[in-house]
Amino acid sequence: MGQEHEIVKLVYEAKDSMERADALIYQYMPFIRSETAKFLKRVPIDGHDDELSIAMIAFHEAIRGYSRLRGAFFKYAAMVIRSRLLDYQRREQRHSHVLSLDMPDENGDGVLGDTVADKRVHSEEMIAREATRSEIEELTKQIASFGVSLTDVAENCPRQQRTMEACRKAIGFAKANPTLIDELVTTKRLPITRLAEGSGVERKTLERHRKYLVTLLLIYSNGYEIIRGHLQHLWKGGNGQ
Amino acid sequence: MRYLVMECRPSYAILLDEDGRLVKAANLHYQVGQTVEWPVIMREQETAQVSRLPRKLGATVAAAACMMLLLLGYYQNYMAPYTAIALSINPSVLMELNKQGNVVDLEGLNEDGEDLLEDYRPDSKDRLEVTDALIDRAIDMGYLSAGGRISFDIDTPDDAKFQQYGVELRSNVTEHLADRFTVTVEIKRHSTDDEAEERDDWQKDDENQSAVAPSAGTQEQKKPTAVIPVVQNDDNDDDWDEADDIDDADDDDNSDDMADYADKQDELEDDIDDSDDDADHINDRDDDDALDSDDNNTEETGLSDDDDDDDSRATNWNDDDNSVQGSADDIDDTDDWDDDNGEQDSELGEEDDDE
CATH class of the missing domain: 1.10.1740.10 (RNA polymerase sigma factor, region 2, helix turn helix motif)
Incomplete structure (x- = not known):
């Protein structure tokens, strides 16, 4: 007990x-x-x-x-x-019908994986991954200077579709007005009032997802091309800018 | 959907999906910068919260329901009136008893009754003690004196309870007043409309027989510990007759009970009867009855003959008012059973007024 x-x-x-x-x-x-x-x-x-x-x-x-x-x-x-x-x-x-590459091949003198032609170029992939990794590390460092960790952002991430839409709107507005992002980087403060006025999203919603917005806006500041490339879906739905 | 691995911890990983969401997922040996397709995403609390609320609510509701049941049980056993006993001397008081037979409420049924209950704080819930206390008060306030009559009109759904209370009240009151003076104690069962209909049926069956013979029902007349055949006032007469009529009618319904009950009572009270010199008339009459009932000892038959007895008794009481009583007899004898008691009352009342 x-x-x-x-x-x-x-x-x-x-x-x-x-x-x-x-x-x-x-x-x-x-x-x-x-x-x-x-x-x-x-x-x-x-x-x-x-x-x-x-x-x-x-x-x-x-x-x-x-x-x-x-x-x-x-x-x-x-x-x-x-x-x-x-x-x-x-x-x-x-996916159980999928064969394992580790299965023995027909002849029984090797594994199946050896017989498959690998179209991907491992070295290039490794380089790309390395580049991504350094970008992510850079981002992690930068958001740490805002007192935010990636775990925090994951906690703070909007879950409802509607909230997600609202945040997307705010990010879209900031993207169209890069001065806002510059201001964020220099002052380390999220210009919530102007974001709310400009995007028409309620201030309360933005405040609630401050950490998430900070991270996403930083991703759109400079560099971070790979991460930005990954976020291709972000603008596909809704109000694509 | 492809996910970019953003951060790796021993027990979880943080992934960025293509919509810009950051999620926590099982770290299936990921490396930062890797792109993965089928992560095991950590389920967030929402579902848990949703399911937790009704559970809490359910527990609360269940607890409340249990409490309600307990309270209901308690209420039915200890608080809800189950039996009502109307005690009438001239002041009428309604005693409400719970299932346990304890007094839960007292209520005056007429002005005198309210007067009797004024300032009365029962120091016990016991029905007998309350009854005694009320009778004492009635004596102190001058409502009850020698030769008076106390009637208990018991309304209970339970036959056993009716018998128990009846026997109990009678012996208790008799004992209570034994040292002081004698009064008539009368027990009857409260009749409802249904019972009245039943009574009519009974009456039809018994009509012929009843015309002939007195019976076990007459034994009930012996119940009064003693009757002092002195008329106190005319109003009282009326009340008595009326009471008897109702009483007799009720006998039809409870004749079995009452026969048993009357037997018990006889045992109890024979002594008193014998020792009581004042009750000569009644005793004589009882003897007659006894003879009659020897002739005809079936239980239900001739309950209506009580009427005859009443009437004969009434005539005894009212030697002066023979005319009135005579007409009352006519009413009863002409098989006016079906008439409402009230109707009879009014007729009697009118006649009295005429006088």
């Missing part, structure tokens, strides 16, 4: 912070591993089995979704993990 109280306290503390949840997961890795093992009916291998990662994200969900009313935390977490793994397994079954 005393232990249960302790874990409940920890879980409630970890609800608001992904970092704390991360630490909690590290602490309870053996539990997650054992739940995964129960599901797979074998010991999962670190860095190889996707199921383990999925069990971890399920543990995150359990931390978020837990409430004292739901009984003991570990029972609840075990249930969430199991159902998440089951979901994953069902999804994978849809």
